[in-house]
Amino acid sequence: MTGKKLIIAALVLALVQIGFLSWIIAGRAAILRNGKEVLLKVEPVDPRDLLRGDYISLNNNISRIPVKLIANIPQGAFSSDDDSITVRLKKGADGYWQPTAAWLGKAPAPAAADEADIAGHVAAGWDFRSPDMTIAPDYGIDRFYLPEGEGVAIQDEIRVRPFGIKLALAADGTAQIKALMDGDKTLFEEPLY
Template sequence: MSLPNALRSPFLRWGVLALIQLALIAVPLADRLQVQMKGQEVILNLIPVDPRDLLRGDYVILNLEIGRVPAQLLKGGVGLEPGDTVYAGLEVTDSGAARVVRVTLTREEAGPLAIAGTYRSMSGGELNIDYHIDAFYLPEGEGKEIERLPAKRIQVVVAVHPDGRALPLRLLVDGKAFKSDAAF
């Protein structure tokens, strides 16, 4: 079986290859844009640490306070295994920061505002949940400034999409924007 003449052209083959590569780059960016545009902003408390990435500069590791949740907040968790997807139903407190009020296995049961995470383990009556919001990148040299601040002064604003995906948007220091990680 021979190829049609149009597919024999090296320009067409290279063009198709280039389009495939562009699509592979665009998919993660489109996903990030969707969360940022349709997500609800929520403030989360955290404990930062300052490492560096040779290619992207400084970053703050986001150790979210909601990563450790009392086990009694889990609804219907019979047979919960490490690696299972869970949804943490959030409620905004008087201080403005969100707290977990329930943990469920389905998005619908979690309530109107919920963030998706991966159940890691249980220890000391607490569930350890990873929300896949691990780092906040900063320009070179600015990570040290955050590292020196007491953790209770720092929060992160995240966009939470209706399906539970989340994206860090900006750091807050004493309730005021420090830096933005928004790509768009």
């Protein structure tokens, strides 16, 4: 390859990489800007990541779903590797959204105007045989990173009074954390970019 072709190939590769990263960032920003907002109650867990800094681990009111909410449990009665799940949410009297139904895969019908669907994944091996069991879907919203030094103080406050996270949900159920809430007060908001 000549020097000129090598430079052109390097530029094309750089543009492809920049385009891919821009596409990921723009997709996240579109959900934050245009997604349906829901508020979930959070519970405390350890607040520090040595590589990325302070965070709040977001164990929330949809972190565990009762098996009895799942409408289409398969014959095998165990989850397979990385099953997708759709959980239908509805706003409760306290302002926090609660799970009302769930489906492995996609929901059979779109959510009503006062409902929202969140998409997640279920790891292999969850037992669906007993309606009294619960499963723990992964929605990709389990951490909220904070400015350095803020995590421990907020984690202690979560143990005392209710906190929540405001989510933005895309039409396909993809979730992005929009803000950390202390009651009605926004503590930290995610920037679009």
